[in-house]
Amino acid sequence: MIDKEVPSLTEAVAGIADGATVMIGGFGHAGQPHELIDALIAQGASDLTVVSNNAGNGDGGLAALLSAGRVRKIVCSFPRQSDSWVFDGLYREGKIELELVPQGNLAERIRAAGAGIGAFFTPTGVGTELAEGKEIREIDGRTYALDYPIRADFALISALKADRWGNLVYRQTARNFGPIMATAATTSIVQVDEVVPLGSLDPESVVTPSIYVNRVVVVGERRWLRNNEFVGGVDLEGQPLDGPAESTAGGTN
Amino acid sequence: MSTKLSRVELAQQIAAAIPEGSFVNLGIGAPTLVANYLPADLEIILHTENGMLGMGPAPDAESVDPDLINAGKQAVTALDGAAYFHQADSFAMMRGGHLDVCVLGAFQVSENGDLANWSTGTPGAIPAVGGAMDLAIGAKEVYVMTDLLTKKDESKLVAACSYPLTGVGCVSRVYTDHAVFDVTSEGFAVRELYGDNTMELLSTLTGLNLIDATATAATD
Numbered sequence: 468m469i470d471k472e473v474p475s476l477t478e479a480v481a482g483i484a485d486g487a488t489v490m491i492g493g494f495g496h497a498g499q500p501h502e503l504i505d506a507l508i509a510q511g512a513s514d515l516t517v518v519s520n521n522a523g524n525g526d527g528g529l530a531a532l533l534s535a536g537r538v539r540k541i542v543c544s545f546p547r548q549s550d551s552w553v554f555d556g557l558y559r560e561g562k563i564e565l566e567l568v569p570q571g572n573l574a575e576r577i578r579a580a581g582a583g584i585g586a587f588f589t590p591t592g593v594g595t596e597l598a599e600g601k602e603i604r605e606i607d608g609r610t611y612a613l614d615y616p617i618r619a620d621f622a623l624i625s626a627l628k629a630d631r632w633g634n635l636v637y638r639q640t641a642r643n644f645g646p647i648m649a650t651a652a653t654t655s656i657v658q659v660d661e662v663v664p665l666g667s668l669d670p671e672s673v674v675t676p677s678i679y680v681n682r683v684v685v686v687g688e689r690r691w692l693r694n695n696e697f698v699g700g701v702d703l704e705g706q707p708l709d710g711p712a713e714s715t716a717g718g719t720n
Numbered sequence: 721m722s723t724k725l726s727r728v729e730l731a732q733q734i735a736a737a738i739p740e741g742s743f744v745n746l747g748i749g750a751p752t753l754v755a756n757y758l759p760a761d762l763e764i765i766l767h768t769e770n771g772m773l774g775m776g777p778a779p780d781a782e783s784v785d786p787d788l789i790n791a792g793k794q795a796v797t798a799l800d801g802a803a804y805f806h807q808a809d810s811f812a813m814m815r816g817g818h819l820d821v822c823v824l825g826a827f828q829v830s831e832n833g834d835l836a837n838w839s840t841g842t843p844g845a846i847p848a849v850g851g852a853m854d855l856a857i858g859a860k861e862v863y864v865m866t867d868l869l870t871k872k873d874e875s876k877l878v879a880a881c882s883y884p885l886t887g888v889g890c891v892s893r894v895y896t897d898h899a900v901f902d903v904t905s906e907g908f909a910v911r912e913l914y915g916d917n918t919m920e921l922l923s924t925l926t927g928l929n930l931i932d933a934t935a936t937a938a939t940d
Contacts, residue, residue: 546846570854571807639798691786
């Protein structure tokens with residue numbers, strides 16, 4: 468019997484070694500696997516290369532991983548924003564390396580890795596400083612720059628539901644980088660609200676097929692849902708509008 | 721002092737130029753305002769590059785859903801007919817030329833349609849590009865929404881951009897608070913003058929040779 472569910476976050480992030488390349492899903496807070504990131508911080512791996520759209524928001528999640536000094540290099544499209552003070556400080560002190568990639572090229576480089584593409588020509592960035600030094604080719608009258616895949620040792624992803632085979636469905640715009648990162652990592656680790664019985668996910672609606680998933684860990688229903696129904700009452704970071712968060716598992720992504 | 725449209729008035733002008741059935745991406749910042757003025761009786765489908773078509777307006781505070789945000793990481797809603805997709809699909813529909821219109825802000829736009837809107841190139845500044853370069857080269861029509869002048873009264877329409885480029889030859893039209901300019905092979909053509917602005921005044925403000933296309937544009 469195949470069962471990719473692991474019983475704890477600790478086991479979910481086991482084996483991530485110093486120096487590993489780790490993809491971390493999410494766009495801002497949406498889809499960011501906060502619980503897996505916290506587990507990775509506790510696990511202790513360092514000298515990491517992180518591939519993620521942003522470089523952390525506020526003090527939790529990816530920002531906390533950065534602030535713990537575990538990340539040597541970040542590959543992302545949009546590190547600087549109003550609440551990216553952790554990254555900003557490290558970058559200014561020269562304590563973190565940045566590879567800035569236009570968002571569409573970042574996504575396509577991840578997709579290419581998962582799809583076995585050796586490299587591809589993209590029009591995005593041509594004529595800008597982000598394409599400096601790249602091979603340029605004109606194809607059918609348009610100019611393109613050569614870009615290479617980004618693959619990772621591990622991907623940390625947040626999804627809504629999985630079955631024990633690792634089929635995944637996501638929720639709304641929290642899907643963002645999850646499906647492509649799952650394809651591009653040697654080991655894909657997914658936190659979900661719940662694991663449902665095999666056969667209960669509609670095969671027509673599965674977004675990430677099980678072949679791309681290695682480990683699944685349940686973190687509990689997100690705070691703004693109750694029994695799969697949206698109940699709201701939270702801010703954009705998932706914190707309750709009417710007071711401090713309970714300290715139960717789940718609901719912080 | 722000549723007429724200057726407010727941000728809201730400019731957003732209304734752009735909204736009125738977008739035909740029904742268009743797939744539209746509104747960039748972060750001022751372009752987001754355009755959504756508020758799209759005619760309610762027309763079906764115009766908004767794309768947000770973090771992964772949705774059919775984006776609707778902001779919800780009330782009680783109904784904020786952290787899983788449902790736009791590219792500016794603000795709470796939004798999904799309209800009937802909306803679709804979610806992952807990042808590679810989202811940028812494929814952009815890069816692949818499927819979007820009809822994209823509205824972006826700008827630091828500078830050059831006469832040949834080069835756009836600079838992601839970095840001022842200030843030493844020590846932390847760079848962040850996001851989807852700006854993909855948006856600039858992806859949509860069939862790239863509209864820029866901007867003040868004509870900087871706070872220091874320098875023209876944002878220039879012969880050649882001095883700031884780092886976002887895209888080359890990608891802008892089709894510039895909506896400014898003074899006038900609307902089309903990018904043509906001969907330079908900027910003025911489509912519409914707002915209020916008491918004149919061709920002479922715009923030439924003075926921009927320092928550029930401008931083409932008067934107000935007569936032909938009015939009959940478009």
